[in-house]
Amino acid sequence: MCRVVDLRQAVLAKNDERAVGLRGRLAEHGTVALNLMSSPGSGKTALLEVLLERALERGVTAAAVTADLATENDARRLAASGAPVKQVLTDGLCHLEAGMLSRHLDGWLPEGTRLLFVENVGNLVCPASYDLGETSRIVLGSVTEGEDKPLKYPSAFGLANLVVITKTDIAEAVEFDGPAFHRHVQQVNPGVPVLETSARTGAGMDGLLDLLLEAADGAPVHQPALAHQHQQHMHNHDEAAHDGDEEPHHPAAVPT
Amino acid sequence: MHELSIALAIISQVEDAARRRGSAAVAEVRVRIGELAGVVPDALTFSFELAREGTLLADAGLEVEIVPARARCPSCAVETLVGVPPDLWCSHCGEPLSQLLAGRELEIAEVVLEDAGTQGGTQGRGDGRSGGSGGSEEEAEHVPGR
Numbered sequence A: 001m002c003r004v005v006d007l008r009q010a011v012l013a014k015n016d017e018r019a020v021g022l023r024g025r026l027a028e029h030g031t032v033a034l035n036l037m038s039s040p041g042s043g044k045t046a047l048l049e050v051l052l053e054r055a056l057e058r059g060v061t062a063a064a065v066t067a068d069l070a071t072e073n074d075a076r077r078l079a080a081s082g083a084p085v086k087q088v089l090t091d092g093l094c095h096l097e098a099g100m101l102s103r104h105l106d107g108w109l110p111e112g113t114r115l116l117f118v119e120n121v122g123n124l125v126c127p128a129s130y131d132l133g134e135t136s137r138i139v140l141g142s143v144t145e146g147e148d149k150p151l152k153y154p155s156a157f158g159l160a161n162l163v164v165i166t167k168t169d170i171a172e173a174v175e176f177d178g179p180a181f182h183r184h185v186q187q188v189n190p191g192v193p194v195l196e197t198s199a200r201t202g203a204g205m206d207g208l209l210d211l212l213l214e215a216a217d218g219a220p221v222h223q224p225a226l227a228h229q230h231q232q233h234m235h236n237h238d239e240a241a242h243d244g245d246e247e248p249h250h251p252a253a254v255p256t
Numbered sequence B: 001m002h003e004l005s006i007a008l009a010i011i012s013q014v015e016d017a018a019r020r021r022g023s024a025a026v027a028e029v030r031v032r033i034g035e036l037a038g039v040v041p042d043a044l045t046f047s048f049e050l051a052r053e054g055t056l057l058a059d060a061g062l063e064v065e066i067v068p069a070r071a072r073c074p075s076c077a078v079e080t081l082v083g084v085p086p087d088l089w090c091s092h093c094g095e096p097l098s099q100l101l102a103g104r105e106l107e108i109a110e111v112v113l114e115d116a117g118t119q120g121g122t123q124g125r126g127d128g129r130s131g132g133s134g135g136s137e138e139e140a141e142h143v144p145g146r
Ligand SMILES: Nc1nc2c(ncn2[C@@H]2O[C@H](COP(=O)(O)OP(=O)(O)OP(=O)(O)O)[C@@H](O)[C@H]2O)c(=O)[nH]1
Pocket: A038, A039, A040, A041, A042, A043, A044, A045, A046, A047, A074, A121, A122, A123, A166, A167, A168, A169, A170, A197, A198, A199, A200, A201
């Protein structure tokens, strides 16, 4: 005998729930998380090296978590800024999950941290599905990668709260077609702000930091069209999530 | 390849649901995947077939329903299929389509459970929720994530 059971559960409900909990706990401590995503080698670590340094110069407390499949190289590079840095080795996993991040922050994240940068695993596919409790998701594309990246990876660019073009110092040498890149970003994510930066020359870095600090102070963050459906899910998936979740819940610090 | 993570999450959630309803085997799992969910159906099926071994889903089939991405224009209210990669601008009035209605689904819709004959019929037939208690005798059972 068989019976059909109507489950209607979001597959990533557990991650989404943990992300909501983590976002709440961070908010209680005045911390905002920034989730940096890009292909391998687009310049996430280089960007963070400069941002951490500038944040500290301005007296802003900033910390960084960097995730890689292997090696602690990125953490070593970032630690040179003097900011607290933690390396997460994902043990073969191609993305960070909210529970994983949360465990690494427990007992490590210094009290009073304003900006928490999270460098995701270099990958434009998998990390896009996992909310990490960030206030802003920043997706990077370097001038060397081709103008159609946003169309090839629409979930990543389509869910970005902010898009950053990196390595603009070599844009001319590689004949980067800026207008085409902007057009493609806007096709999948109408209205998303796009900033141009170079870690080499420092161009655009202060503007980027300004924007992040404004977001940390509560300025409205761009809401991507692709995220719209997800947010609606989040409001009514409660029941479904509990159906499948027998693990102890982290109590959400902020009721949602 | 996060399809493996996704397959493992599906299997763990379906096993929980089956146990809670006193079923010892799952015959089929029906999932809905939006075309903009960032999941490759073939890779998911492949991962599922690897990961189901030794679980209550060992003999379960996976049926994947692809959900087309649709959006409604906030200005002219026209509903359109946005395609892949999506074009999130209204082809009628040129305004941005700020409301995606469908296309990001990643959900377990239904499961087909085999009734466990040997367990003395823990629950009646029907939709599986008719037991009243919701199978609370199973609630204490802890099934760790991966
Ligand atoms: N010219 C130029 N090169 C850059 C810039 N930013 C990064 N690079 C170079 O690009 C390469 C990759 O930079 P990373 O910062 O390691 O990139 P990543 O995104 O952190 O890489 P993964 O962590 O491996 O995914 C390095 O050789 C950097 O020196 C830039 O602004 N200009």
